[in-house]
Amino acid sequence: MRGLIKQDGFNFAFDPRACESCASKCCAGESGDVFASDDEIAAIAAFLGEDETATRGIYFRKARNGWLAKERQTKRGFECVFLGANGCEIYAARPAQCRTFPFWNGMNERLDWLAQECLGAVI
Template sequence: MCQKHLGFNYCFDDSYCKICKGYCCKGEGYVFLEQSDIESIAIYLNLEIEQFIQIYTRKFYDKIVLANVKINGEYKCCFLNDGLCEIYPSRPSQCKTFPFWDSMKNLSIEELKQLCPAIKK
């Protein structure tokens, strides 16, 4: 089913996510973590909050972000494994709201499809 959000001229068919192999999780970029994300992921991984922060995050100015790894010259989220998110049930808010970000509202469908093949008109 194609999800629509008010104010966006496209919909998102999450059934493509199983086929896509994590396109939105690859490349250089930052997943900014809120305190609730940190707590949720730490619990999901059965780690203390400080352990999670030390192992899986980096500081970006005054923010905490998920660590990226570089494999064969390509950056990807540290939780992307064989094209699937290892923490999907507790993924960060930024990931849950993709592709309905204000920064994407004015992109053309062609530009959006380059970011995510699950986007439809």
């Protein structure tokens, strides 16, 4: 497991070891937009061993600015359609948006939110 991750330009660090005990908080809770490009959807379909068109139809919805992973409503609020009992079911093929969390543009201005949402954030 990797240690503390830092990235230039961000006023916090991230400890990925926290992911083991946070119950995928960043994939559930408030409704959120998880974007996937055409290439990422193709990669997810390949990972799942499913047809690309079917994958797009089952797991994604078209938005004005691209494709978004569908959500389902649970006791926790909204969850990404790919979130399973043991975490992300497409982890190896998850979109860049998920791979790069919490190092997102504008996150320096949302440190209070990040501290609440991400156990691994070191601020």
